[in-house]
Amino acid sequence: MYDFAYHRPKSLADAATVLKGKDEARPMAGGMTLIPTLKQRLARPTDVVDLGGVKELAGIKVEGSNLVIGAMTKHVTVATSADVKRMIPALADLAGMIGDPAVRNRGTIGGSVANSDPAADYPAAVLGLNATITTNTGKHAADSFFKGLFETALGEGELITSISFPKPDKAAYMKFRNPASRYAMVGVFVAKTGNTVRVAVTGAGPAAFRVKAMEDALAKNFTSEAIKDIKIPADGLNSDIHGSAEYRAHLVGVMARRAVDAANK
Amino acid sequence: MTTATGIGARVKRREDVRFLTGTGRYVDDLPLARATYAYFLRSPHAHAKIKGVDLSEAEKMPGVVAIFTGKDLAEAKVGSLICGWVVKDKHGEPHKAPPHPVLAADTVRYVGDPVVMVVANSHDEAKDAAEKIKVDYEVLPANVDLAKALDKGTAQVHAEAPGNLIYDWELGVKADVDAAFAKAAHVTKIDIVNNRLIPNAMEPRAAAAEYDKGTGHYTLWSTSQNPHVLRLILSAFVLGIPEHKLRVIAPDVGGGFGSKIFCYNEETAVCWASSRVGRPIKWTAERSESFMTDAHGRDHVTHAELALDKDGKFLALKVETIANMGAYLSTFSTAVPTYLYATLLAGQYTTPLIYANVKAAVTHTAPVDAYRGAGRPEATFVIESIVSQAAKDLKVDPAELRRKNFIPSTAFPYQTPVALQYDSGNYPPIIDEAMKIADYRGFEARRAEAKSRGKLRGIGFSSYIEACGLAPSQVIGQLGGGVGQWESAQLKFNPTGNVQVITGSHSHGQGHETTFAQIVSDKLGVPLENIEVVHGDTSTTTFGMGTYGSRSLAVGGSAIMKAADKIIAKGKKIAAHLMEASVDDVVFEDGTFKVAGTDKNVPLAQAVFAAYVPHNYPLAEIEPGMDENAFYDPANFVYPAGTQICEVEVDPDTGETQIVNFTAVDDFGNIINPMIVEGQVHGGIAQGVGQALLEHAVYDKETGQLVSGSYMDYTMPRADDVPSFKLGYKVTPCPHNPLGVKGCGEAGAIAAPAAVMNAVRDALAPLGVTHVPMPATPLSVWQLIHGASRAAAE
CATH class of the missing domain: 3.30.43.10 (Uridine Diphospho-n-acetylenolpyruvylglucosamine Reductase, domain 2)
Structure with a gap:
């Protein structure tokens, strides 16, 4: 150091x-x-x-049908929060699956989202739930936030203060872990709100992304059967010794179907 | 004598109290006054010429005490690191022995090869200075792919080893084996790769050295499994420091698995430089350095063929292996794929003819040497893979095929066609017990139930044998080994009756401080709390050979028994004097000398006291004191054997394999502490499961970079990767050592890869998959399933 x-x-x-x-x-x-x-x-x-000393950044609030999570809120807090479990249980599940207990007791939602690690879990939830990212200078919509590998829409000196998640009707997150690091090799967050469905993928590409074809099919018929024939192109997906791009593309389908089944349970 | 603390008792490991409460003392914990810190600048290239090293900026950096290069060491006549086992090739020529410089001077040969040693007042300052060193490299093509290492045109690692060949070695008569194949009713062939592993001991390697100018004494603290052997190598071959002027201390050591047997560059450099610097020098590997530079394990490419007659009896086995040595020959590297591998190829079977050809190749990768099991896991993987494949080919039950070919219990001692003579064993009851515990009969129903859940279930056997307890010194000498393989023990009583058990073996996780104390408690009736086991310091222990090859109990424990016999013999004379009886009438029972048929008795403690305060003592006949030394050289190896049965479920959607059942039944001979044995078996199986499903040292085939150079990419087995193991034991005591013990440290790791891989192969067989490479990672299994389903669709 x-x-x-x-x-x-x-x-x-x-x-x-x-x-x-x-x-x-x-x-x-x-x-x-x-x-x-x-x-x-x-x-x-x-x-x-x-930022650990900035008290105003930590904590979870319910604002109408939104869950507002302070940037410095730790994963363990999200995973065990009664408000999160009641409003968006899939988000609590996701937080409880991040890293190991040591990481969950130190790592924060704001740090994870600002870092835009391609294998981080939270970006899938932010995108899948159409969250709004509030910073010290403004607001970002989820869809325009994750720009690429470790790259976000945050400007110079801009700090995330909180993230607001609208409550979905149903949602679930499924991830396939990298066998070594146990980061998400492919994580899929599926959320249904009214007639809208969002399918967000982390781990597979340079940054979290949505799968439009699956969203359209699921909007018509929210069952895993509806997306079983949708193939994800491997082009541009990550590839390493643990997973080729083709394997990751395949896993997006498997994890998406499992997430839909879990959301329907 | 069976007591709560004697042989057979489940005594909790006494050393764990300090390990679990943070009071262990490891090399890095040493508080050395005025210490300096070493940092090694390493090669970032797999293969390059060093055209120049510019230290000018680095030397000006704050805190720098000294900087040494390969040239400095060469000028100071520091020798090459040695390979201590001379293997003669098939023409009788000794293996090629390219030099292994402590610091590379002209050429670097793997990523991590040490080039410059920086010594500074702090670790950070040493590292800061190292960043200012400019090494001018001319990058050369690298030879990384073992299968191509011996091909024409592949980059050469050493001029001394033309064609990258260290030796072309064989065992057995090829013509005889070929003749048997010509008559075979069936031949099964396999091509397998035994994946390279990185040991990952919990404690990284570390060294600290201090030179005493007044006496000319060096003290080296090292994370060594065998401090006397390390001292011998450094003294006699590398540094030329007289043995009596070099003290090597291996204090608490946090795991080795073989990787800490060897004499490494860093400890050598630190020891040498301590006298130049005039202050103590400390070095502890960072985890990335452990990945790059600890001697790796396994790494074979093998083709094997098994000939069977029409009844399924094995007629002959033919094995061709290329073994990776890495860039330099590590201390015992040459022996691993020869005498610790090919000699095991009979397994538990009566295969009458075996031919093995092993070509050892150098590559631009980290050195490869012994790792838990060392050669024997590789042999077991070959045999147990091909036997299970033969059963599939012939459509017979894999257990039945094994049973048909087992060496019968009446045939011991059994001379194998590959040099070893098995001393004892009884294999059929082991597999029977394993099948019972694993509920083998119920498997097909479980497979059908798994299928209903969309899972592919498979079952796999692995019936292993190992030769361990290294070993009869003269046999080792005949095979080219450079050291004796006996062990020493000293029982040093104090006047108040407590005793130090001084062993030449070394404990770095094995639990010797408990097991050895139990032996002494059992044999001499001394309470456990009055026994202290001492090891690991060349100045306070008798010369010993250290711990590896599951040898400590069979050889070191036997030495303790011999020393205890001497204590009893001397005690009898003292007791006879005190009881005014004839020595011939004195018996020793439950820690007390007695005269049969009388109530006369002298407890051992009283005899000990009399020996140190010899006021009423037969000084004319015996010396005072109660301190006995023994050396034990075994008559043969010991031959633990067992059968493991693994049951897996593969998720065809993801390629993930889950181990759902794992049974191991072992014959370790007599067992001293069942709890410690269970721990050893559990850990060994976890390592074997790691090799089969998870662990893989991957070098980039073009650049030679270590891709799996951290825990982000190297998959260590975790608790949730393994199930609760079901263990069982059968006992045939070893006939040639006084404890009747065989050794349990490596068994799990030796047998498990084949058990797991056979189970995965069985699970995938219904899809038409015939070849499953190890490790069976989710990616690789998915690719096989995907390929099979695509082939089926076409």
């Missing part, structure tokens, strides 16, 4: 002030990605701004 200045601001405003004008400063949420990266000397920030 290289040396850096460590800051622990108490408010969002202070955090923004510290970050301002420092090109090589990095905000840190749970640090589940940043700290290993620092330890391996793969990043060399001048400043690390630890």
Whole structure:
């Protein structure tokens, strides 16, 4: 690890002030990605701004039919929250499947979404539930947020403050884990709200994406049978020693069908 | 004598108290005053010429104490690391022995090959300085694909090994085997790859060295499985430090699995540099360095053929293997695919003729050496794969085919056609018991039930034998081994009656501190709390050979028994004197010397006290003190054997394999501590399951980069990857050691890969899949299923 200045601001405003004008400063949420990266000397920030002291960023609120989760809310909190379990049980399930207990007790929803790791779980839920990402400077719709590999619509110095999830009628998340890292090799979040269905995939591509063909078929007939013949093209999907692009494309179908079945249970 | 703490008792591991409460003392924990820290700059290339090393900027970095290159070591006449086992090829020529420099000077030969050693006041400063070193590399083509390593035109690793061939070795008479094949009613052929594994001991390798200028003494703390052997190698071959001026200490060591047997570059460099630097030097591998540079395991490409007569009796076995040595010959690398592999190819069977040809190849990958089982898992995988395949080919029950060919219990001692003589065993009751525990009869119903859930269920057998308890020294010498293979023990009583059991073996997870204490408690009647097991320090222990090859109990435990016999013999003389009786009338029972037919008795503790305070003592006949040393050189290897039955369910949608049942029935001879044996079997099976389904060291075939270089890509088995194991035991005591024990440390890892893979093959057979490569990862299984369904559709 290289040396850096460590800051622990108490408010969002202070955090923004510290970050301002420092090109090589990095905000840190749970640090589940940043700290290993620092330890391996793969990043060399001048400043690390630890958001752990910003109380206003943590917590879960119910606002009408929306669940609003503060950016610094830990996975374990989402997984065990009575409000989340009642309103969007699929989201609690997803949070409970992230990493291992140590990660779930440190990692945060804001950190995960801002990082846009291709194998992270939350992006599938954000996209699948058509969430809104609120930052210190504005709002982003889920559909225009995930731009690519570790790339989002967040601007310089822009910090996620909360994410608002509308309550669906039914939803489920299914993931196939990378055997080694246990990150999502393919994770599919399926949500049905009224006559609208969203199918969001993480792990398979450079960033989370939706599967329009499945959404259209499921909107007409919300059963796994309805999507059994839909083939996902392998072009552009991730490929590594654990899964070829073809295998990932195939798994998107399997996980989507399982998610639909689970949502219908 | 059966007591709560004696032989056969389930005593909780005494050492676990300190391991589980964070009070173990490992090399990295050592507080050394004025310590410096070493960091090794390693090759980022699989193969490159070093055209220049520019240290100018690095030397100016803060905290830097010294920087050493390969040139510095060569100028100081630091020797090459050695390979300690000379294997003679089929023409009687010794194997090619290319040099293994401690730091690469001219050429780097694998990703991770150490090039420069930086010593600084802190680890971070050493690393900072290393980043400023400019090494000018001329990158060369790499030889990474083992199957092509010996082909013409493949990049050469060493000029000393033309064609990358270290040896072309054979065992058996090929013409005889060919003749038997000509008469065979059926021949089964298989092509298999035994996947390369990375050991991943929980504690990374570490070394610390201190030089005492006043006395000229070096002390090296190392994560070694055999500190005396390490000292011997460093003294006699590499550094030239006289043995009596070098103390090697292997304190608590957190797992080895073989990878800590060998003499490595880093500990050698740290030890050598400690006198140059004049301050202690510490080094601990980062996990990425462990992945890159711990000696890897397995890595064979094999073609095998089994000839059977019309009744299914095995007539002959023919095996051709290319074994990967990696870039340099590690300490015992040459022996693993020869004397620890081909000699096991008879398995549990009466196969009368066996021919094995092994070609050892160097490649631009990390060195490969012994890893839990070392050669014997590879042999078992060949035999048990081909036997199960033969059963499929002939449409006979795999258990029946095995039973038909088992060596009968009346045939022991049994001379195999591959040099070994099995001392004892009784195989049919083992497979019977395993089949009973696994409910083999009920399998077809379970398969049908799984099918109704869309799952493919399969069952697989693996009946293994291993030769362990290394070993008769003279046999090892005849085969080219460079060391003796006895073990030492010392029983050093203190005047107050407690005793130190000093062993030349080394415990790094095996539980010796408990097992060995139980032996002494049982034999001498000393309470467990009065026994301390001491190991791992060349200055406080008698020369010993260390721990590997499931040898510590069979050889080290036997040495303890011998030393205990000497204690009893001396104690009898003392007791006879104290009781005014004839030595011939004194018996030793339950820790007390007695005169038969009288109530006279002298407890051992009293005899011990008399030996140290010899006021009333036969000084004219015997020396004072109660401190006995013994060396035990075994008469033969020991031959644990067993049968494992694995049952899997494959999810055809994802290619995932789940182990739903796992049975292991073993004959380990007599068992000292059943709880420790269970732990060893569980851990061994988990490692075998890891090899079969999960673990795979992958190098990029073009660049030679280690793709599976972290836990993000190297799949270690986790608790939820394995089921609860069902274990059983059959006992045929070893006839040639005093404890009747055989060794259990490697058995699980030896047998399990074949059991799991046979089960996966069985599960996929209905789809027409005939070849399943190991590891059977979800991707690879899905590709097989996908390919089979596509073929069926066409």
